[in-house]
Amino acid sequence: MKNIALVGIGKIxxxxxxxxxxxxxxxxxxxxxxxxxxxxxxxxxxxxDAMLAAHSQISVISLCLPPVPRFAYAARAIAAGRHVMLExxxxxxxxxVQLLSTLAAQADVTLFATWHSRMARGVAAAKAFLSDKTxxxxxxxxxxxxxxxxxxxxxxxxxGGMGVFDPxxxxxxxxxxxxxxxxxxxxxxxxxPENCQTPIQAELQFSNNVHASFDWLKQGDQQWDIxxxxxxxxxxxxxxxxxxxxxxxxxxxxxxxxxxxxxxxxAQLIDEGQSDVDLSPMIHVADAMACGQRxxxxxxxx
Ligand code: NAP
Numbered sequence: 001m002k003n004i005a006l007v008g009i010g011k012i013x014x015x016x017x018x019x020x021x022x023x024x025x026x027x028x029x030x031x032x033x034x035x036x037x038x039x040x041x042x043x044x045x046x047x048x049d050a051m052l053a054a055h056s057q058i059s060v061i062s063l064c065l066p067p068v069p070r071f072a073y074a075a076r077a078i079a080a081g082r083h084v085m086l087e088x089x090x091x092x093x094x095x096x097v098q099l100l101s102t103l104a105a106q107a108d109v110t111l112f113a114t115w116h117s118r119m120a121r122g123v124a125a126a127k128a129f130l131s132d133k134t135x136x137x138x139x140x141x142x143x144x145x146x147x148x149x150x151x152x153x154x155x156x157x158x159x160g161g162m163g164v165f166d167p168x169x170x171x172x173x174x175x176x177x178x179x180x181x182x183x184x185x186x187x188x189x190x191x192x193p194e195n196c197q198t199p200i201q202a203e204l205q206f207s208n209n210v211h212a213s214f215d216w217l218k219q220g221d222q223q224w225d226i227x228x229x230x231x232x233x234x235x236x237x238x239x240x241x242x243x244x245x246x247x248x249x250x251x252x253x254x255x256x257x258x259x260x261x262x263x264x265x266x267a268q269l270i271d272e273g274q275s276d277v278d279l280s281p282m283i284h285v286a287d288a289m290a291c292g293q294r295x296x297x298x299x300x301x302x
Pocket of ligand 1: 007008010011012013033034035036037064065066067069087088089116149150153166223
């Protein structure tokens, strides 16, 4: 059993990380670090360095903070010889994550930049099916209501918060996992509320006839779908990758939910002495932020 500490006890820690760890025989949630949040029955710290000093048996740190404050914690954890698991997106900038990779390799610890949507139940089947196909068209639709899924989380509209790319990068993590060829951004339109620093809607056109539509103002039915056309087939991933339909027929799904699968992968990486840091979804977001045409839209308030 591996001793682990969770840092940043907020929405995703409570919704997913804590239940996944508590249900696993492979992990012991041994401490938390958060300024406010705690987990019943688990020793709680507000100071990260104090936790590291007090619990030398904790070999793994899982960082559930928003991206901007995450680098400093990750660097300190690696310097203290601990393995590190990063929530998505792995950081605020590409260079800081590349530096973390270097630091982890030098310290001989595992760094896992997680992409939870890649573990969604239908993704592996779609990837396997598409591996030898010629893709003719891809349509990605990620339309959700930010007020429902990120209530009051103002950091998403601050620099480094990524705006609608916070969920949109999940779609891009699936896209880069399942497509058998690389694609690159050709143009993008980013709609930015006049009181925000990050987009609330985005339309991305990639090479190879791949299009993505991200909308954070969707009311009513929510939609997280990817449809891939090949010369003779149609593969659709529904519900954020959790259901795969091939030519109208539901496919076999993987057995684990996303977060149990992430922690199983983390345990495997540690046991094998490996790291897993794939920046490709974040490169597409950085390209959109660099090259996208900005349109100012109505102010946004939670
Ligand atoms: P959150 O609830 O707003 O923040 C998580 C925790 O981080 C907070 O409770 C806070 O804990 C700590 N924190 C926030 N700002 C901080 C700062 N400047 N310095 C130190 N600690 C800070 O966010 P979240 O929704 O859990 O998202 C966290 C990460 O998980 C993001 O990268 C997000 O993309 C990813 N994620 C979120 C979801 C989701 O549905 N929300 C799903 C999958 C992945 P304290 O105030 O107690 O210190």
